[in-house]
Amino acid sequence: MTVTFPADTATRAILAPGLEGIVAADTILSEVDGANGRLILRGRHIEDLAGHLTFEAALEFFWRGLLPMQQTRTTAEALATARLQAFATAVPVMRAAGPGLGIYERMRLGLSALCCDDAAEDSFAITGALPVLLAAASRIGTGEAPIAPSPTVASAEDLLRMLTGTAPTARAIAAIDRYLVTILDHGFNASTFTARVIASTGADMGSAVLGAMGALKGPLHGGAPGPVLDMLDAIGTPERAAGWISAALAKGERLMGFGHRIYRQRDPRADVLKAGLATLEAADGRVALAEVVELEAVAALARHKPNRPLNTNVEFYTAVLLEAAGIDRSLFTPLFATGRVAGWCAHVAEQRATGRLIRPGSRYVGPMPAA
Numbered sequence: 001m002t003v004t005f006p007a008d009t010a011t012r013a014i015l016a017p018g019l020e021g022i023v024a025a026d027t028i029l030s031e032v033d034g035a036n037g038r039l040i041l042r043g044r045h046i047e048d049l050a051g052h053l054t055f056e057a058a059l060e061f062f063w064r065g066l067l068p069m070q071q072t073r074t075t076a077e078a079l080a081t082a083r084l085q086a087f088a089t090a091v092p093v094m095r096a097a098g099p100g101l102g103i104y105e106r107m108r109l110g111l112s113a114l115c116c117d118d119a120a121e122d123s124f125a126i127t128g129a130l131p132v133l134l135a136a137a138s139r140i141g142t143g144e145a146p147i148a149p150s151p152t153v154a155s156a157e158d159l160l161r162m163l164t165g166t167a168p169t170a171r172a173i174a175a176i177d178r179y180l181v182t183i184l185d186h187g188f189n190a191s192t193f194t195a196r197v198i199a200s201t202g203a204d205m206g207s208a209v210l211g212a213m214g215a216l217k218g219p220l221h222g223g224a225p226g227p228v229l230d231m232l233d234a235i236g237t238p239e240r241a242a243g244w245i246s247a248a249l250a251k252g253e254r255l256m257g258f259g260h261r262i263y264r265q266r267d268p269r270a271d272v273l274k275a276g277l278a279t280l281e282a283a284d285g286r287v288a289l290a291e292v293v294e295l296e297a298v299a300a301l302a303r304h305k306p307n308r309p310l311n312t313n314v315e316f317y318t319a320v321l322l323e324a325a326g327i328d329r330s331l332f333t334p335l336f337a338t339g340r341v342a343g344w345c346a347h348v349a350e351q352r353a354t355g356r357l358i359r360p361g362s363r364y365v366g367p368m369p370a371a
Contacts, residue, residue: 015363019360024188024196025188027347029042029350030042030343032187034260034262035264036265037266037268039186041062042061042062045268046182046268046272047271047272050178050182050272051174051178051272051276053177054154054181055177055181055339055342056154056155057075058180058342059079060075062184062342062343062346063123063342066346066349066350067346068123078124079124079127080128080149080151080153081151082126083128083129083132083151084148084149085114086125086132086149087136087149089113089119090113090129090133090136091132091136093109093113094107094109094110094113094137097109102141103134103138103330103331104137104334104337106136106137106140107130107133107134107137107213107334107337108213110132110133110136111126111133112206112210114206115207115209120204120206120207122205123342123346123349126205126209126341126345127345130341131149131155131159131162131338132162134159134163135147135163136162138163138330138334139162139163147161147162149162154177157173159176160172160176160325163327171280175280175322175325176325178272178273178276179276179335180338180339181339182272182339183339184343185340185342185343186343187262190218190220191212191215191216191221191344192212194212194215195209195344195351196208196348196351199348200351200356200357200358201357205348208344208348209344209345212340212341212344213337216340217333222337225257225315225329225333226332226333227256228315228316228320229320229323231256232290235289235293237289238288238289241296242300245293245297249300249304255297255300255301255310256315256316257312257316258310258313259301259310260311264309266312270313270314273317277320280321280325286320286323286324287324290317290320318332319332
């Protein structure tokens, strides 16, 4: 179906609810190849980045040519400085807020406090702040005092240290680095597109990131990894997997961690994160349970919906990996934002380079005035 706009606009628009199949812009940042199950970031497969680069090295790779890089200090030093600044500027505001705020809302409050000056246009200040905001919000929520960041360690290690107050293991640090790099960017998803829309208006980078965080809060975008663990808890043992899954599908329930809006093949990020489990010790046979549940779920979905490809997505092994690394399920969406913020900042810069306001058309279906 087409909609014809007035002749002076010389524009024809295709009605596409959800913007399905609409190409809004060119990008050099990432390609989500759903037909072949590939994710490419700036010319490299995600499998060649996650597990091989630290978060800091991934920023240097992903931001090159788009965002101002550091000339007099390393990326690690710039992010460490940003963490210290966030702790001094944003955490006091977060602590002063009422007890009714959740972790994610308190993080947004802290970022708002940080982005009211020059930091609003500083991708390092914004990206470096998120680990501090996450750890502080988590500890405030449990009645504990936030822990100050360290200027001598990298982002993943400092995040874990600020959360727990103890030195994390090298394996846990590697798992968090792997996760943060895996979810760095993923095409024009809802939060990224939100950031680009806001950036297209000429708003500052901080406002675009705050808008993206709002979009990520929705359960259809950023909220599924936690329920994966709820599902594994409910199944309990490998022997119960097939029966539980069959009963859930018979009741019309969704199996968390399976299916994707774009991928018609297996989500490549699932394998990247599953590989990270090899060096972690998950409690109570969790990995063995997850593997059985995955096999049974994929087979059951193929029988239940033979015309709809539903395979393992990133959320399934996100949940298992982060749990094994000691991350509470209440922190999964905040941690997603901590990694994806680097992608949001890059998309803001890329959108600004076009100088084009994003303004799609719409189709009016309401009543018309009397002649």
